[in-house]
Structure formats: C-alpha cells, structure tokens
Amino acid sequence: MKNNHFKFVMIAALVLVSTGVFAQAQLAIGIKGGPNFAKLDGTDAAGTYKSRTGWHGGAFALFKFSKIGIQPEVLFSQQGSKIKVNQNDLEQNYSYVNVPIIVKLYTVAGINLQVGPQFGFVTKAERDEVDVNGIKTTQDVKDRLKGSDVSLALGAGWDLPFGLTLDARYNLGLSKIDDNDPAAQDVKNQVWQVSLGYKLIKLGK
Template identity: 60%
Template sequence: MNKLRILGAALLVMIASQSFGQAQFALGVKGGLNFAKFDANDAGGSIKNKTGFHGGAFALIKLTKIGIQPELIYSQQGSKLKLNGQDLESNFSYVNIPVMLKFYLIAGLNLQVGPQFGFLAGAKSDGYDVAAQQFYKDRDVKSLYKKSDVTVGLGAGWDLPFGLTVDARYNLGLSKIDDDAAAAAAKNQVFQLSLGYKLIKFGK
C-alpha cells in the first residue's frame, strides 16, 4: 500500500512538473481602437458608433492550452445620436478591468471570454435642454450615470512570435449605465481591435 502511495505521488509530481514546465507568465502593454455605442430601448433617434481608443496593461498566466489574462485598460466609449436633424455625441471614459479566459487552439490562435468591470472616469454629452428649449454641447453629465459598469467580453486573438499579440473583442453591457429609472435602458456596447506586446515573458 505504501509503495502504491509513493508511486502515485511520484506520478502526480511528474505530471505537475510537466505542466508547469509548459507554463508561461507574461506582462505587457496593449492598445487600439474602440467602436462604441449605447444600446438603448428608446433613444428617440438614430444611434451610431463612435470611434475612440483604449490602452493599458495586461498579465498572462498560461498553462498548456488555457490562459487567464487580467487587464487594466483606459477606454474611450460613448455613442453618437442623430435626433431631430441634430448630430449629438456622448464622450465617456472608463477604467476597465477585464479578466479573460483564453482557450488556445493552434499556432497561438485563441478564443476569449470573461467578465469586465468598469469604473466611470468621465462623461460629457450633447443633448436637448427641455427647460431652455435648445440643444447643448459637451455638458458634464457624470453625476447622472452609474459609477460602475459590468460587461461580458467575447473575442478571438493571436499570440504571434516575438511577443506580439492581436485581439478582436466585443464587450456586451450587462448593466444599465444611467441612474434615471425613467430614462432609456442604455447599456454599453464596444467592439475593440487591439495590438499588444509582451514586455516580460517567462516560460514557453
């Protein structure tokens, strides 16, 4: 019995050693374009994408075919809206913390899924002032919106040689971003294209 236990323990050590021998830890930076808009049930106009950028840092813990990649990202979001012939724009900025689970296929190609927790850093918007009966531009509206946001990220990526990474990700808002119960149930929708580079890398 003792010999069986010793043999079993030795096998577990060998498997663990082989797995960790193929593990990778990396730290890097990434950035790219955002194509963002609000998903609103009743916006009263035509909603269009707004182009912005995102940038920040990531860490990757990869074990064989599965990786976990937490990130810290500054993200320009918002939306465009055409209302009564007027082109209006909302410029929001978030500090986002995605935690992506990466499933590796072949040659560095991977599929990604995971939650993202966002914190509102700033919010300015064009709109219509009912009391003054006129449109306004670039008004600070941060106090009207929730300070946090929850989304789910879905995407695909490619870990290239020499530390380069390419990602395409769609972040679908799960929570309403405004505090006004009477307002349209607006949620964030953001499509991202990213280019990254692993500054520090250990393992395969």
C-alpha cells in the same frame, strides 16, 4: 509515525505536481491598445443611438498553461455613443477603466478563442445637449451614471512571433449604465475592440 510519513509523502507529491505545472506554464506581461467602435444599446425617447469611435489602451498579464490561458487586463476605454436628436448629431462621451478577466483557448499557431467577464468603472461622462434656442453645450453627467459596469467579453486572438499579439473582441454590456434618466430605458454599453499588443516580459515556455 505512519501518519507523519503519509503526510510527508502527500506534501512532497503536491510540491512535485505544482512544480511540474508551473514549470510548463508561461508568464507574460505586456501592453496593448487600439480603436473602439462603441454604441449604446437600448431605447431613448430623445433620439436614435449611432456608433462612436474612440480608443483603448493599457496592460495585461498572461498565465498560459498548455492550451489554456488566463489573461487579466487593466484598460482605459473611451465608450459612449452618438445620438441623433431632431437632425442634430450629438456626442455622449463616456470613459471607463475596464478590468477584463479573459480565458483563452489556444488552437493552432497561437490562434485563440476568448471569453470572460469585464468589470468597468466610469471615470468621465460628458453629453452634448441642445437648448430651445438650438445652442449646443456639453454637460458633465458623471453623477447621473452608475459608477460600475459589467460586460461579457467575446472574441479571438493571435499570438504572433516576436511577442506581438492581435485581438478582436466584442464587449456585450450586461448592466444598465443610467438609472436616473427616464427617457433612456435599459441602456447598456456595446463595444467592438481591435487591439495590438506587445509582451514586454516573457517567462517560461
């Protein structure tokens, strides 16, 4: 009987603690989007990489516990790079579905610091090429790229009034994106992002 009473008390205590934690938690679901400033990082025997502008957009969920927040996201992201080859500016247009899992440390007035892993899955990859006659064509190179990508997301944000959010983030590529091109060595994604978001649903404090 004493063991049963002890178990009951422990279960009741855990339920009360859990209820207290989630009662103080905030759940928000929203959308976000903005420009990308992407550039491949690495060496390519064919030319020199330059920055390319694209965009990103998708949805997020925020689980906020006092000063700490956990924010998983699903984003479509245009990445890649421009590359200068023999005075020709060529595009390398890569599209990903990215899943960042961001930990947010809140300071004052909704301002927060952000860090977390990002897992990407390539959906489209096209690359400009110039033949011996100087004619430029666009080639589908999705099969040449690795299907997945891993990055480290670092940034800062601001939760504004009326459900608005503003984020600035740098995604540092950790994995090589192309193992099949001998001319491109250790090439990784590098992306700066600026996002404007809006919380469509907000529950809790």
